[in-house]
Amino acid sequence: MTGLILAAAGSGSRFGSPTPKQFLRMGGKRLYRLALDPFLPFLNEAVILVPEDWIDTVRRELSAGAAKDRDLRVAPGGRHRQDTVSRGLQLLSPGVEIVLVHDAARPYVDARLISRVIRTVRRGKAAVPVLKIRDTVKEVVSGRVEGTLERERLGLAQTPQGFPAEILNEALRQAGRDHFYGTDESSLVERIGAEVQAVEGDPRNLKVTFEGDL
Secondary structure (H helix, E strand, C coil), X not given: CEEEEEECCCCCCCCCCCCCHHHCEECCEEHHHHHHHHHHHHXXXXXXXXXXXXXXXXXXXXXXXHHCCCCEEEEECCCCHHHHHHHHHHHCCCCCCEEEEEECCCCCCCHHHHHHHHHHHHCCCEEEEEEECCCCEEEEECCEEEEEECHHHCXXXXXXXXXXXXXXXXXXXXXXXXXXXXXXXXXXXXXCCCCEEEEECCCCCCCCCCHHHC
């Protein structure tokens, strides 16, 4: 079984809107729905984690359209993204073997990228989409350039990231025990020594962070 954790609980403070960015509309749909819908053919179930005051709205919206016959659960997120993902994992059924984690602020994910991630996880490995870096990358400290990094060894991580359920569970458990917060889920899996496979990312899979990104 395959399950999705859709992280939609952020406040979007960098975006500068009174409405969290994942609930803004684009082309008639909210961003979180644009991010969710491409996953539906691949899933057995999903947990959508949102701010407390958006739970009723999201439940109502998911009761109609293409999502109405799916096993979709809506729950409040945690204080930090990592807490949100951990809560989502706990809410997935025990039979879920493949867990996908996706940012609700990435509305242009497509089926080919989802398929690449799932294929890798089926081989027992964690998977993270990575984009090659085209520009020269500088290491900057306090406004001073300290060096030039080898861009061939660097990549930009995206979501969806995919994991065997037991590996993600162990990574989150150890991070919680150590009070460690990573920047994404794959960094937690790296931390416990499990293999993380890079798959080809998609430059169109943009994360909406600032107002201009829309």
